[in-house]
Amino acid sequence: MKNFKNVFSLLMVICLIVLSACNSDEANSGDNGKGSDTYEIGALFPLTGDLALLGEESFRGVELAVEEINNAGGVEGKKIKLVKADAGDPDAAQSEANRLINQEDVKTIVGSFSSGISFAATEVAERNGALYWELGAVADNVTDREYKNVLRINPPASFFSVVNINFIKDVVAKELGKNVGDLRVAIVHEDSSYGTTIAEEAKKLAGKEKINIVTTQGYSSGTNDLSSVVLNLKDAKPDVLIAVGYLNDAVLLARQSEELGFDVPVLLGNGGGHTMTDFRDAVGDLANGIFNIDFPQYQINREFTPGMDEFIEAYKEKYGHEPRSGHSLANYMGMKVVADIIGEVGEIDPEKLRDAALKYKVDPRTTATGWGVDFDSTTGQNMLGEPYLHQWVDGELITVWPEDVAVEAPSFE
Template identity: 65%
Template sequence: MKKILSLIMICFLLLLSACSGSNQASGDDKSSKVLKIGAVFPMSGGLALLGEESYRGVELAIEQRNKNGGVAGGKKVELVKGDAPDADAAQSEANRLINKENIKTIVGSYSSGIAQAASEVTERNGVLFWEYGAVADSITDRGYKYVLRTNPPASYLSKKHIEFIKNYLAGKLGKSLGDLKVAIAHEDSSYGTTIADEAVKLAKKEGINIVTVQPYSASSNDLSSVVLNLKKAQPDVLIEVSYLNDGILLQRQSQELGLKVPVIVGSGGGHDMADYIEGVGDSGNGIFDVAFPQYQINHEFTPGMEDFVKLYKAKYGEEPRSGHSLVHFMGTNVLLDLIDKVGEIDPDKLRAAAMKYKVDPGKTVTGWGVKFDSKTGQNTLSEPYVHQWVNGKLLAVWPEKVAVQEPQLNPNK
């Protein structure tokens, strides 16, 4: 009798095991309901302020999508974060996410150096890398199969600088392009160098005179030599490409050393942060900024902007600090749309779907359209806009489709 009972118990346990295995195979376990996405951002170190701001946009997009039912028939998306304060850490964190967390797509990263390093790892491993904020053209110009970028590259920013000078500033300053004197001061990483080099090329084509180009290290604590060289060149327009701390230092020392330039035009980075105008005070009033879309902008061209600001304030208890969170929110929503369509995180399927994904300009929260170039993975319908600091607010002023106010020139600056 004991033997019979033992056999019955063994058969019962085997049956339970088989049923359990059947449930797991059919995808009823918890893991099948969660899709993981990796995130590589500088959350510590000198780039942490904008790194965190950028990450917040990704976080908000995923939280909102999960709250509204998830993707691919109710699956939730989980964000697995990696802190990458520099290029070495970016490679290390990308490797960890891929090999230990089994991540198949990684988003990032705001910084060009970090994006370059992380995407080299993802490309070798056949993992999709989505860039939402870094601008170096080389990120998408390397011909990598598994890199996609939603934001405009540096060359698009340079193009907007020259278009603004050619089509607006020259006339307002009463000068021909050939008589206009333009100077460039830029931090010397891939971010600043790419924008500066491309601006020089485009200016030459237009017959615009670049009177001096002043590179410097973003970690410098003294930019007086840069300021004195700019003062000697006497430009009508100064293009600045800076991160936050060096941008503030450059403006402060320009005031101390008596540099007066009729028009200063920043290039995103530090110039579009609230911390910038707090750091430079009244001397920042009137400075232009070619940058990602900010919040004082034509909301008819950027639908969903007000909702994003409400989401941001509800979660973080403050106003957005920069448009970097906004563009990362937009880019993440593109990825989530594609995951919803494909039904899984498969790099090849997602890339193929991305090539067919189309959105017209004026239909996203940034105002950008979406159309990926099949060779580079670059979104060709993204673009920067011209903003201006006016009474402590960064207003979109050019082109007209995004403007909430006309550009205001201050020749006494």
């Protein structure tokens, strides 16, 4: 009888261990959706530090998309749970991506606005077999590495450069009464992968069009003095200035240009600082007339961007003010694409999600950004996202080119 009790006790212990393991597996399955009522998705953005303004604005778009999806019943009945990660620089991006994947057991991540942060975080995702969806960073090298676990929904920097050169060639030369080959074009850019990629690609495309680049000035986005850069630009006497910077350096460039008497007929900003209402608030009337190439903004042809008005209302209701830039809209649209593809697969399995994404197609003019979706099978880059040209007019950023998305014609007064 004693032996029977010992055997019975041993069997009970074994059963408890097995049940505990099963329960543990089920508890940890929120990241892939099996046996759980949630899908856990990492959200990696710079939420503190120098990049926090647009990092937070980008995260807000993801947050709004998730709330909308969850309030409508979730993805095939399962709610999305965001696991946040604050990555203020590339080093933090690596450590936070590692934490999400190896400690939080997250199998797919969205992010990240900054190209340097994205470059670092996607490398970690690739090594660890997690799928990374880039919704806002633009440097081409994020997808040029042809990683199997990286998909980008927003347009890359090279697409911005195409708009720069095409606008100069097709519109600016005529408006300034010059032949394309006689135009003097300068480039000024912050020196991370974001600014460098746009600058280098613009120089390459300019060469093909016989457009004269008279000077290229790079600088650190953390600088507090651009006077030497501005004086070099002033000496070069450009007709057009292509500028790539974040908020603080964009503001500094505008103010010091005014102080040092540098005035250029056409300034083409490229996303970043020139797109934000904070830029307008900081420089006032100096913003008026500046062009900016970027993700879709809010004064745009609504026939091209169905769902944008609903997004703006949801944003104002949650955050108490208008969206600060189109980055929130781009991330909102991108997060909805991610959720749609997860719904098709029914679980978060990186390989299955990528396979489904490569078959997933959306026509242009059917989303809140106006973008379509068609991922390149080699790079993972969406080929149907495009930046548009906007202009600051009386304190508002108005879409002015190309004509089918514009609400006003570009002004050169």
